[in-house]
Amino acid sequence: MKKTILTILVLALALGVSAQKRNEKQGEKIAIGIKVGGNLPQYHYYPDPYALNSLGFDSIGKRLNPMFGLNVEIPLLNGVVLISPEVLFNVRGDSRVFNSSTWKTRVVYRAKVNYLEARLPIAVAIPVSKTFRPYLFAAPTFSLTLPSFGPFKSEIKQFTQDPQGFNYQVAVDSSNMASYDYGVLLGVGFRFKLNFPGFSMLLKLEGGYYNGFRDTFTGKEASDQVVAQNVNAYNIDYIRQNRGFEAALTIAIPLDFHPADDCFYWSQVEKKKNKNRGAFGF
Numbered sequence: 001m002k003k004t005i006l007t008i009l010v011l012a013l014a015l016g017v018s019a020q021k022r023n024e025k026q027g028e029k030i031a032i033g034i035k036v037g038g039n040l041p042q043y044h045y046y047p048d049p050y051a052l053n054s055l056g057f058d059s060i061g062k063r064l065n066p067m068f069g070l071n072v073e074i075p076l077l078n079g080v081v082l083i084s085p086e087v088l089f090n091v092r093g094d095s096r097v098f099n100s101s102t103w104k105t106r107v108v109y110r111a112k113v114n115y116l117e118a119r120l121p122i123a124v125a126i127p128v129s130k131t132f133r134p135y136l137f138a139a140p141t142f143s144l145t146l147p148s149f150g151p152f153k154s155e156i157k158q159f160t161q162d163p164q165g166f167n168y169q170v171a172v173d174s175s176n177m178a179s180y181d182y183g184v185l186l187g188v189g190f191r192f193k194l195n196f197p198g199f200s201m202l203l204k205l206e207g208g209y210y211n212g213f214r215d216t217f218t219g220k221e222a223s224d225q226v227v228a229q230n231v232n233a234y235n236i237d238y239i240r241q242n243r244g245f246e247a248a249l250t251i252a253i254p255l256d257f258h259p260a261d262d263c264f265y266w267s268q269v270e271k272k273k274n275k276n277r278g279a280f281g282f
Helices: 002-024 262-280
Strands: 031-046 065-076 081-083 086-100 105-119 122-125 132-146 155-161 167-171 180-196 199-212 239-254
Touching: 031 199, 065 239, 086 132, 132 199, 180 239
Parallel strands: 031 086
Antiparallel strands: 031 065, 031 239, 065 081, 065 086, 081 122, 086 105, 105 132, 105 155, 122 132, 132 180, 155 167, 180 199, 199 239
């Protein structure tokens, strides 16, 4: 999977370099930037014998997770088509609430799982103006499950609030979470080009919905090698898939390549030298 992700990124960059010369005269250049945002994830269960999909969610504050990484924009066809390979750190999971009037208990089930994601967003833009373009995009996504590190913990927790309540949690690893995921992100974006003296900057605002296709339960759980103790929320009689909304901001700087224009730079240097000579009388 790691080789697949690397291959996709290398091919995308190679495509961008070959297209760069064609875009130079049209004013569109490859841009490299950073992407930050938030992810509001959830799990989708199929089939759903315990009606988990209909359970209420925890508060947004408990569900909202960070997302950040690097982005490369490759404009094609005068910027009407945008290919933007990116590598992101993302957190997915869920936070559901179980209320039992019979037992007078409240159970909260939370899952936070770290992923390293490689995406290849392909967008079609509407050239409203030279500085503003709305667009629609689709982004095939491949994700590797990461262990806990630093402030980011991959874990599954269950809290039961009653007089004999208990707190149960497990660290997420290959035993209880699939080692990778894949899916597609569909969304809309708004691209702004800000021109300043001597340089330009791109701002991109995006919102989308992620649909995961892989079952995030593992074969070890299905074969009872790993017994899920918090069975109220962690029963594996069905398929559990990643879903979720996300929003992000990208700030990028266009790269100014001149593969066949070395004389341009030489002439500019000479002009500055001649100007200085005239100013100082040399």
